[in-house]
Amino acid sequence: xxxxxxxxxxxxxxxxxxxxxxxxxxxxxxxxxxxxxxxxxxxxxxxxxxxxxxxxxxxxxxxxxxxxxxxxxxxxxxxxxxxxxxxxxxxxxxxxxxxxxxxxxxxxxxxxxxxxxxxxxxxxxxxxxxxxxxxxxxxxxxxxxxxxxxxxxxxxxxxxxxxxxxxxxxxxxxxxxxxxxxxxxxxxxxxxxxxxxxxxxxxxxxxxxxxxxxxxxxxxxxxxxxxxxxxxxxxxxxxxxxxxxxxxxxxxxxxxxxxxxxxxxxxxxxxxxxxxxxxxxxxxxxxxx
Amino acid sequence: xxxxxxxxxxxxxxxxxxxxxxxxxxxxxxxxxxxxxxxxxxxxxxxxxxxxxxxxxxxxxxxxxxxxxxxxxxxxxxxxxxxxxxxxxxxxxxxxxxxxxxxxxxxxxxxxxxxxxxxxxxxxxxxxxxxxxxxxxxxxxxxxxxxxxxxxxxxxxxxxxxxxxxxxxxxxxxxxxxxxxxxxxxxxxxxxxxxxxxxxxxxxxxxxxxxxxxxxxxxxxxxxxxxxxxxxxxxxxxxxxxxxxxxxxxxxxxxxxxxxxxxxxxxxxxxxxxxxxxxxxxxxxxxxxxxxxxxxxxxxxxxxxxxxxxxxxxxxxxxxxxxxxxxxxxxxxxxxxxxxxxxxxxxxxxxxxxxxxxxxxxxxxxxxxxxxxxxxxxxxxxxxxxxxxxxxxxxxxxxxxxxxxxxxxxxxxxxxxxxxxxxxxxxxxxxxxxxxxxxxxxxxxxxxxxx
Amino acid sequence: xxxxxxxxxxxxxxxxxxxxxxxxxxxxxxxxxxxxxxxxxxxxxxxxxxxxxxxxxxxxxxxxxxxxxxxxxxxxxxxxxxxxxxxxxxxxxxxxxxxxxxxxxxxxx
Numbered sequence: 001x002x003x004x005x006x007x008x009x010x011x012x013x014x015x016x017x018x019x020x021x022x023x024x025x026x027x028x029x030x031x032x033x034x035x036x037x038x039x040x041x042x043x044x045x046x047x048x049x050x051x052x053x054x055x056x057x058x059x060x061x062x063x064x065x066x067x068x069x070x071x072x073x074x075x076x077x078x079x080x081x082x083x084x085x086x087x088x089x090x091x092x093x094x095x096x097x098x099x100x101x102x103x104x105x106x107x108x109x110x111x112x113x114x115x116x117x118x119x120x121x122x123x124x125x126x127x128x129x130x131x132x133x134x135x136x137x138x139x140x141x142x143x144x145x146x147x148x149x150x151x152x153x154x155x156x157x158x159x160x161x162x163x164x165x166x167x168x169x170x171x172x173x174x175x176x177x178x179x180x181x182x183x184x185x186x187x188x189x190x191x192x193x194x195x196x197x198x199x200x201x202x203x204x205x206x207x208x209x210x211x212x213x214x215x216x217x218x219x220x221x222x223x224x225x226x227x228x229x230x231x232x233x234x235x236x237x238x239x240x241x242x243x244x245x246x247x248x249x250x251x252x253x254x255x256x257x258x259x260x261x262x263x264x265x266x267x268x269x270x271x272x273x274x275x276x277x278x279x280x281x282x283x284x285x286x287x288x289x
Numbered sequence: 290x291x292x293x294x295x296x297x298x299x300x301x302x303x304x305x306x307x308x309x310x311x312x313x314x315x316x317x318x319x320x321x322x323x324x325x326x327x328x329x330x331x332x333x334x335x336x337x338x339x340x341x342x343x344x345x346x347x348x349x350x351x352x353x354x355x356x357x358x359x360x361x362x363x364x365x366x367x368x369x370x371x372x373x374x375x376x377x378x379x380x381x382x383x384x385x386x387x388x389x390x391x392x393x394x395x396x397x398x399x400x401x402x403x404x405x406x407x408x409x410x411x412x413x414x415x416x417x418x419x420x421x422x423x424x425x426x427x428x429x430x431x432x433x434x435x436x437x438x439x440x441x442x443x444x445x446x447x448x449x450x451x452x453x454x455x456x457x458x459x460x461x462x463x464x465x466x467x468x469x470x471x472x473x474x475x476x477x478x479x480x481x482x483x484x485x486x487x488x489x490x491x492x493x494x495x496x497x498x499x500x501x502x503x504x505x506x507x508x509x510x511x512x513x514x515x516x517x518x519x520x521x522x523x524x525x526x527x528x529x530x531x532x533x534x535x536x537x538x539x540x541x542x543x544x545x546x547x548x549x550x551x552x553x554x555x556x557x558x559x560x561x562x563x564x565x566x567x568x569x570x571x572x573x574x575x576x577x578x579x580x581x582x583x584x585x586x587x588x589x590x591x592x593x594x595x596x597x598x599x600x601x602x603x604x605x606x607x608x609x610x611x612x613x614x615x616x617x618x619x620x621x622x623x624x625x626x627x628x629x630x631x632x633x634x635x636x637x638x639x640x641x642x643x644x645x646x647x648x649x650x651x652x653x654x655x656x657x658x659x660x661x662x663x664x665x666x667x668x669x670x671x672x673x674x675x676x677x678x679x680x681x682x683x684x685x686x687x688x689x690x691x692x693x694x695x696x697x698x699x700x701x702x703x704x705x706x707x708x709x710x711x712x713x714x715x716x717x718x719x720x721x722x723x724x725x726x727x728x729x730x731x732x733x734x735x736x737x738x739x740x
Numbered sequence: 741x742x743x744x745x746x747x748x749x750x751x752x753x754x755x756x757x758x759x760x761x762x763x764x765x766x767x768x769x770x771x772x773x774x775x776x777x778x779x780x781x782x783x784x785x786x787x788x789x790x791x792x793x794x795x796x797x798x799x800x801x802x803x804x805x806x807x808x809x810x811x812x813x814x815x816x817x818x819x820x821x822x823x824x825x826x827x828x829x830x831x832x833x834x835x836x837x838x839x840x841x842x843x844x845x846x847x848x849x
Contacts, residue, residue, distance in 0.1 A: 002425055003321075004838055006314060068798075069813040077790075077819035080810060143800070146811050147836050150797035160429055163436055167310045170439065174307035181300050216808060218821040222786060235804045238311070252807060389842065394771040396840040421839050 001151070005164025006171075008147050012140030013169050014245040016057075017176030019136040019202065020050065023129050025183035026102065026195050032188065053130040057137025064138055065145040078217035084139070085213040091135045092206035092264050094128045099199055100271035101125040175242070198246070200268035205248025207264030208257040215254065223255040293457075297450045302443045309439060313432040320431065324424035328398070329387060332413045335360070336402040340411045344370045357419040359397070363410040381412045390414065456481050460488070472499035513559040520552050557690040560621045576619065578610040578651060578723075579644055585623040586642065592628060596636045600627075603643040610644055610651055612723050614702045622698040625691040626655045626719055634659035639713060646725075654720045658713035667708045671696040695719075762786050762821075769793045769812070772837035779845045784824040792817040799841060803832035806845065823847075 027047060064071070064083075072080045101124055144165075151161050183191055183198075214220040230251035234240050243249035248261065339360050354360065359375040361368060368379070376392045381401040390399045397414035404411065463475055474492040527548060534541055586602060593600045612619070630640045634657040643654045662670060670692045699706045704723040711718040763782070767789050768775040781787050793799055796814040803809075806825075812818050825847045834841025 002429060003314075003317065004836065008835060068811060069816050072811075072813060072816065072818050077817065080818070143811065146798045146800075146813075150799075150814065150836055160425060163429065163433070167313060167436060170306045170436075171310045171314075174303040174310070177299055177303040178307065181296070181303075212807060216810070216821055218786075218788075222824060230804075238314075250807065251804070254807075391773045391775070391777055394773070396773055396842070418840055 002160040002164040002167075005147075005151075005161040006168040009144055009165045009168030010172050011168075011241060011245070012144050013172030014175060014242065016133075016136040016140045017172050018179060018246055020054075020133055021176040021180040021183070022195060022198050022202065023098075023133060024050065025180055025191065026098070026199075027129075028184045029188060029191055029195065030102070049126050049130050050133065053133040054137060056130070057134040058141055060134065060138045061141030061145060065142040065149070068142065068146065075217070078219070081213040081217035082219065085210040085217070085219075087135050087139055088206045088210035088213065091132055091139075092203045092210065092267075094132045094135075095199055095203040095206065096264075096267045096271055097128045098125065098132065099196065099203075099268040100274075101128060102272075179246075196268070196272050200265045200272075201247040203268045204261035204264035207260040208248055208250070208253065211257050211260040212250075212254070215256065220256060225252050226255045226258045228252050294450055294454055298443070298447050301446050301450070302439075305442055305446070306439055309435050309442075313435040316432050316435075317428055320428040321424055324420075324428065328415065328420050328424070329400070332387075332398070332400045332415055333402070336400055336411050336413045339413065340402065340404040340407065340409060342370070357416040359414040361410075361412040363412070364408065369409070375412075375414070379412065380414050383410055389417070456484055460484060464491070472496065472502075509558055513555050516551075516555050520548065520555060523548050524552075554690070557694060560617075560694055573613060573615055575611050575613055576616055578612050578619075578653065581616070581619060582623060582642060582644060582653070585620055585627065589624060589627050589631070592631050593640065596631060596634070596638075598631060598634055598636065598638050598640055600640045600642070603641060604645050610646060612651060612702065614723075618698045618701065622695050622721070623653075625695050626721075629691055630655050630657040630659070630717075633657065634716065638716075641712070648725075650722045650724050652720055652722045654718060656711035656713065656716060656718040658711065658716040661710065661715045662708060662717045670708070671706070695721075762788050764788045764790065767791045767843070769795055769799050769834065769841065771795065772797075772799070772834065772840045774832075774834070774841055774843035777843045779843065781823065781825070781845060781847055783827045783847050783849050786821060786823045789820045789822060790817060791820060798836065800835040801832060802835040803830060803845075805830040806832060808832070809835075 024047070068080070070079075071083050075082050101121055148161075148165075151158065183195055185191075186194060211220060215222060228251060233243065233249065233251065235244065235249070235251045240249060240251070250257065253261070335358070339362065342362070344362060354372050356374055359372045359380070361371040361375050361380055363369065363379060363383075368377070374393060380390050380392060380397070381388060381399045383401065383403075385401050385403050388399050388401075390397050392414075396417045398417050398420070400413045402411045402413075403409070460475070467475075472495055474495065475488060480488055527545060530541070582602065586600065590600075627640070627642070634640060638658040640658075641654075641656045643652075643656075645652050645654075672693065696706055699721050702723055704721050707720045707722075709718045709720070710716075763785055765779055765781070765787055767779065769791065772795060779789070791801055791810075791812055793812040793814060793816055798811055798813050800811045801808060801820060806822050808820055808822060810818065810820055822845065825845075827847050827849050830845040830847065832843050832845060
């Protein structure tokens with residue numbers, strides 16, 4: 001039972017940990033840039049929200065896990081897929097919101113440095129981050145709780161499951177920590193670009209997952225398999241799992257999944273560049289061009 | 290604030306944990322594969338043994354197998370013999386090799402072996418869950434140290450990193466505890482390669498700072514002293530002049546004013562020097578603020594009387610208003626605040642001095658009914674030689690050092706100066722708040738900073 | 741965006757042609773085992789698998805080859821749609837008890 005526990009806990013923790021690392025890296029970037037400028041300290045993003053979102057996530061995961069049977073029976077036994085698809089779509093939506101709300105002063109002329117960020121925008125950004133992390137933990141936590149709940153009944157394998165869970169959690173959390181240090185160790189503008197890219201891929205992943213779940217529920221039509229890269233990178237391998245958690249790698253995606261992935265990536269990319277373009281035009285105005 | 294130690298410890302522990310656990314996982318998987326082949330080989334041995342059995346009705350009793358093993362012997366599509374826990378139907382296809390099958394509510398590893406000599410099929414089955422648990426118990430024993438070692442390794446990493454950073458910590462505490470007037474070099478006996486540049490640079494800065502401080506001190510003191518003598522001479526000359534020239538002539542009065550202003554400037558420069566940290570440290574003692582205020586007020590009474598201004602004192606009666614500080618410096622602070630108040634308040638205006646004590650601070654406020662100070666000037670007025678635009682036409686002999694000295698003295702005492710609107714229709718309110726209790730350490734810190 | 745809509749409609753047309761009828765199969769989970777352990781289905785047909793978990797413990801139906809993943813609570817049933825699939829062998833397993841809960845979907849012409 002050791003390896004089962006490792007696989008399940010690792011899968012779930014990895015996704016949540018990577019999401020948290022990514023957002024914390026964003027936060028670090030933001031605060032680092034703003035402390036250098038004249039923005040009042042009150043507008044700095046606080047890290048305390050992560051605690052709230054983790055606690056909320058665990059509470060909701062528990063509620064979800066307890067009511068899984070009822071949810072599962074809804075919509076003619078595909079309630080679980082529908083609920084999960086809703087969670088994934090919401091995550092995707094709020095990831096796009098984060099990309100849109102994230103204020104980025106690239107240069108000295110940026111208006112943000114001159115005027116400071118509107119606090120309502122900071123509030124909305126923080127809220128979006130809380131929701132995204134909470135949803136990630138809700139998604140992944142409920143599965144761990146189901147697994148653990150089933151195991152607790154049979155005490156014979158309890159210890160090996162515990163060790164497995166610890167190893168899984170250890171690998172997942174370490175990877176998250178190292179990703180965070182990796183992202184924050186990059187030069188600031190690269191750090192921002194990499195974070196935005198990962199954010200876009202995560203949003204694509206969420207959209208593709210939502211589509212896959214709705215296909216599984218027969219709410220969306222079946223579409224042909226786009227490609228099979230299983231020989232290149234096995235989805236069940238450690239590297240495959242890591243790529244799945246980080247960028248939503250799937251060895252045999254359907255065309256509809258691919259389309260949803262592209263839409264998710266473009267949505268983040270577009271909101272990031274629109275914001276960037278808006279900022280550029282404003283800074284041009286400030287210069288009187 | 291980011292911490293070097295937290296970064297080092299978390300990143301090292303994360304790396305160690307990642308590699309250790311992935312290694313443990315790899316070890317687990319390869320050991321489990323090994324165990325699987327071992328079990329399969331046992332099944333092959335068992336199959337050979339079963340093939341050579343003489344099949345008789347009591348075979349099942351003669352061959353006692355555990356409940357985790359089952360066998361069947363088939364010949365020409367007939368079941369010749371089987372263990373009691375084997376199913377009635379054949380548990381494997383008539384194809385030699387290993388496979389899996391579900392029966393009796395369990396999953397079994399199955400093996401088919403055909404014996405050409407006896408033209409028999411022998412099927413062996415072993416419960417997968419049991420052999421898995423057996424193998425896992427063994428394998429887990431070997432990877433457990435990797436898992437349980439992590440907290441210990443984390444603790445050791447923490448200790449080593451702390452030890453590694455100790456010279457840096459010692460350096461920073463040495464810098465913190467260094468008295469403000471101590472310009473000696475920081476000892477380099479415990480230096481590390483990484484700290485050598487930092488230390489030598491700091492020591493270089495300190496010695497240059499000492500030289501600069503010395504120069505400044507000597508200059509301001511010398512200049513003030515040297516200037517005093519000619520000023521006194523000038524005053525005497527002016528006095529003598531009054532006997533031959535009309536003392537009310539505009540030229541005489543302007544000369545008189547000019548000399549007064551210069552004398553005032555020199556006095557202020559001298560007190561700025563006297564309120565330097567070294568002077569302060571030498572003269573610090575507990576003082577009754579209330580008595581001190583009354584003293585200064587009495588001394589400055591003629592100033593207020595001249596302009597027919599009303600000056601009053603509020604509070605300060607029963608309360609304990611003891612402040613640790615330098616008497617001369619505090620007197621300078623007060624007299625500067627009071628002269629300022631008088632100067633910028635028109636004739637027949639009002640000035641109120643108030644003393645109050647709360648649980649953790651003593652506050653001294655001076656309010657006037659003058660013109661007041663525009664909000665954008667609140668910070669600027671404490672800078673040296675700042676004179677506000679509307680001051681230029683004022684008749685006062687100000688030089689722009691008064692509030693600089695106030696701010697300076699307040700900082701030395703760990704006190705804060707705030708400027709706000711006064712209680713009157715117009716006018717400024719200066720509030721100096723002295724902390725109680727913390728005062729000592731604050732002074733210490735402030736002294737360090739002011740250097 | 742236009743391209744995306746076109747793709748969606750295009751896919752929709754293809755899928756409408758393929759999944760004309762839906763076949764329904766039953767898969768039971770008992771003692772962490774799948775019954776039957778082999779599901780035979782025809783190629784290019786959508787199949788509705790009714791999964792009945794007779795164990796008190798939850799199980800997760802998972803298959804990388806089928807791209808399916810679904811938790812089934814103890815003593816309950818659920819539905820999983822698979823296909824249309826090309827001929828071949830598609831293993832599936834119970835993620836919570838993968839040592840015993842193993843099965844395959846065999847797709848034949």
